[in-house]
Amino acid sequence: xxxxxxxxxxxxxxxxxxxxxxxxxxxxxxxxxxxxxxxxxxxxxxxxxxxxxxxxxxxxxxxxxxxxxxxxxxxxxxxxxxxxxxxxxxxxxxxxxxxxxxxxxxxxxxxxxxxxxxxxxxxxxxxxxxxxxxxxxxxxxxxxxxxxxxxxxxxxxxxxxxxxxxxxxxxxxxxxxxxxxxxxxxxxxxxxxxxxxxxxxxxxxxxxxxxxxxxxxxxxxxxxxxxxxxxxxxxxxxxxxxxxxxxxxxxxxxxxxxxxxxxxxxxxxxxx
Amino acid sequence: xxxxxxxxxxxxxxxxxxxxxxxxxxxxxxxxxxxxxxxxxxxxxxxxxxxxxxxxxxxxxxxxxxxxxxxxxxxxxxxxxxxxxxxxxxxxxxxxxxx
Numbered sequence: 001x002x003x004x005x006x007x008x009x010x011x012x013x014x015x016x017x018x019x020x021x022x023x024x025x026x027x028x029x030x031x032x033x034x035x036x037x038x039x040x041x042x043x044x045x046x047x048x049x050x051x052x053x054x055x056x057x058x059x060x061x062x063x064x065x066x067x068x069x070x071x072x073x074x075x076x077x078x079x080x081x082x083x084x085x086x087x088x089x090x091x092x093x094x095x096x097x098x099x100x101x102x103x104x105x106x107x108x109x110x111x112x113x114x115x116x117x118x119x120x121x122x123x124x125x126x127x128x129x130x131x132x133x134x135x136x137x138x139x140x141x142x143x144x145x146x147x148x149x150x151x152x153x154x155x156x157x158x159x160x161x162x163x164x165x166x167x168x169x170x171x172x173x174x175x176x177x178x179x180x181x182x183x184x185x186x187x188x189x190x191x192x193x194x195x196x197x198x199x200x201x202x203x204x205x206x207x208x209x210x211x212x213x214x215x216x217x218x219x220x221x222x223x224x225x226x227x228x229x230x231x232x233x234x235x236x237x238x239x240x241x242x243x244x245x246x247x248x249x250x251x252x253x254x255x256x257x258x259x260x261x262x263x264x265x266x267x268x269x270x271x272x
Numbered sequence: 273x274x275x276x277x278x279x280x281x282x283x284x285x286x287x288x289x290x291x292x293x294x295x296x297x298x299x300x301x302x303x304x305x306x307x308x309x310x311x312x313x314x315x316x317x318x319x320x321x322x323x324x325x326x327x328x329x330x331x332x333x334x335x336x337x338x339x340x341x342x343x344x345x346x347x348x349x350x351x352x353x354x355x356x357x358x359x360x361x362x363x364x365x366x367x368x369x370x371x
Contacts (some may be wrong), residue, residue, distance in 0.1 A: 024281055031285050031308060035292035040300045040361075047304050050285070054311050057278065061322045063330050066314075066337075073337055078307065078344050085348045086300060089355045100297070100364050108294035112287050119283045128276045132325045145327045146334070154331050161338050168342035175349035178356065 016060055027053035040086050044079060051075045061131075062138025065146055204230040278319035285312035299351050299361050303344070310340045 030049035037043055051074045059067040099105060150158050185193070194200055204219045204227050219230035285308060292305030314333040321329025351361065358365045 020277065024277075027281070028284055028288070031288040034301075034308065035288060035296065035305065040298055040304075043301050043304055047308060050308060051311060054315055057281075057315060058318050061278065061318050063318050063321070063333075066318060066330055066333055069334065069337060070314075073341060074307075074311070078341055081344060081348060082300065082304060085351060088352065089300075089361050105295050108291055111294065112291045115290060116283065116287045119287070120280065123276065123279050123283060128274070128279065129323060130274050131322050135325060138322070142327070142330075146330060149327055149331050150334070153328075154335075157335060161335060164339065164342050168345045172345045172349040175346070175353050 019056070019060065023053045023056055041083070044082050044086060047082075048075055048079050051079065062134050063142065065143050206230045206232075275319040275323040278322075279316050282312040282315040282319070285309075285315070297362050297364055299354070299363050299366075302363065303347055303351070307340065307344070310336060 027050045030046045030053070034043050034046040034050070037046065051070060055067045055070040055075070058064075058070060206215045206217055206219060216231065216235055218226035218228060221227050289305045289308035289312060292308065293302050296302050296305065314336055317329040317333040317336070319329075321327060321333075354366050355361055
């Protein structure tokens with residue numbers, strides 16, 4: 001792919017131009033969506049789109065090694081780390097739309113416009129010539145050329161990078177480690193706690209309805225009521241559990257009853 | 273495509289990332305916007321490397337990637353620690369040092 005993209009015949013030029021504009025629109029759109037969507041996980045997905053677009057652009061500019069590093073390290077590792085943390089601290093944590101500092105968005109917009117104008121003026125004034133024809137350094141010799149540079153001219157920064165990575169790993173371990181402030185409960189204490197709670201058996205598993213067998217369906221008790229214990233407690237605040245009042249009255253219950261071959265249960269079953 | 277296009281695109285992406293850092297309140301989203309800015313810089317580096325016809329810019333972009341990876345690891349660990357203490361990922365809630 002990279003050889004096709006980096007070689008310089010006329011037909012390739014048209015293809016490269018159209019690919020560039022498609023990627024340009026895609027990456028800018030995804031970046032805008034990133035700062036506009038409210039959920040952090042959507043934001044991460046948009047960032048993945050931007051990173052993949054940029055990886056393709058690296059390949060088009062004769063940097064196949066960087067293109068693959070971008071996909072493997074950025075999209076693969078860094079973004080997965082982001083997703084892990086999003087899952088850990090709450091996937092449903094949406095940003096609030098309340099402006100905590102008055103006029104912050106307006107000021108940020110003005111700063112952004114000014115910054116953009118300055119940067120574009122700088123780029124416009126800089127003498128950016130056309131790209132020279134691609135050399136072997138942009139194609140088959142890219143990897144060996146980079147390796148030569150890293151291990152000769154840039155060998156000291158490369159060593160420092162190793163130190164930085166070790167420091168970062170240690171720092172992350174220290175920061176993420178939590179000292180236990182209370183002693184670990186023994187098995188006897190756990191058993192006593194369970195006896196005291198008056199709820200000795202494990203929680204019931206989520207519902208196995210005739211039509212739905214999913215984790216968001218509460219289990220049906222023998223008397224027809226649903227058991228709140230059977231659904232994960234994080235699902236209820238999100239409003240995704242299928243509580244009986246939210247189910248269209250009669251319709252789905254009748255369908256379930258028809259399928260399982262029994263009488264439609266009356267709706268006010270909680271006190272039955 | 274001339275390098276000007278790539279550099280202009282990187283300017284646009286950088287500014288979008290900067291706006292995200294300024295307006296968003298969720299610390300993870302702010303972090304992702306910083307990553308976007310770093311990626312925009314890398315794009316400019318690669319475009320300059322292509323323009324100069326040598327590989328130094330690509331090496332610098334490679335180092336930026338390494339530093340960004342280290343930064344993400346430490347930053348996310350800090351976020352986890354803050355979340356453990358404050359039960360929130362919003363930058364407004366980490367205000368104990370505020371005057």
